[in-house]
Amino acid sequence: MKILALETSAKSVSAAVAEDGVILAAAYQNNGLTHSRTLMPLVDSMLCNASLTLDDIDLIAVAHGPGSFTGLRIGVSAAKGLAWAKGLPCCGVSTLEAMARGVSDFDGLIVCAMDARRQQIYHALFRSENGQLTRLCDDCAIGLEELVDHLRRLPQPKLVVGDGAQLCYDHLTAAGISCRLASPDHRFQNAAGAALAAADMARTGHTCTAQELQPVYLRLSQAERERLAKGLSLTE
Structure with a gap:
């Protein structure tokens, strides 16, 4: 099983492909540009350099939190889009567990x-x-x-x-x-760890659909905290 993993939870952005516990390809960028601008070109370049296409991928993984709220939304949205386009299962991996894998x-x-x-x-x-x-x-x-x-x-x-x-x-x-x-x-998040963690999750059946994949924030956003401070509901 070939797994494409994305990591956008902090300042850096990275992607990796793993198969049978081995990292086949990896790419990393930390140049201050926004993840929305850099993620997909990074993925495309990595796959091309490894002589792979999305048709070779069996599962999409993403570090889905905790981390930067904006970064997580970008990574999860990209993973959902890739999975939907190819009808692939997904894995949402703890950003922290991905670190430990490394x-x-x-x-x-x-x-x-x-x-x-x-x-x-x-x-x-x-x-x-x-x-x-x-x-x-x-x-x-x-x-x-x-x-x-x-x-x-x-x-x-x-x-x-x-x-x-x-x-x-x-x-x-x-x-x-x-x-x-x-x-x-x-000391920086990396998609290689997310790919390896996703392999274990897939082996034990812990995958989800693109629709089910969601970011995990752990705490409220600044806007949500401000609403609560004003006595407003988060669902209004």
Whole structure:
């Protein structure tokens, strides 16, 4: 099964194709241009360079959150469009789990962290052993002090990954918690991890239709928070 994965949850944009747990092609861009402008040309170029077309793809995967609300909408909309056009199944992959896939050769705890702003991070925790990941908590938006309190009770070796890794590493080490900071190439979201995670999901039947695929935001948008602050309904 060939899987095309998209990743637009943060500043960078990437795409990858995987088959049987092997990355066949990957492309990455972080030049400040909008995802709506760069994503599809990036996908087309990657497929062309790999001598592939959409007719070769069996499943469309996308990192569907958490992350930038605008970025997630662009990635999910693109995935839905590609899947609808070819009648393909989809996989919505946790952005945080996709990060962990990229460092699953590390034995210990993988602390996934995305900068969520407002003194919070998007976080998930995984145990990695012999290349196998076990999820230890659901994706969540938490404060740094809460993360410190949680990790202080866990003695295993820790690796911090994601675009919030440096922020978390500085905070954790200042609190006396021993951890390692992932290399720079593992501090940005990447579609390769989403492709590998989607392969496992597909094997266990966890796919969806294009219509069912939706972004996962974890918290309200700024506009929604403002409506609630004014006492207005989110559905009006």
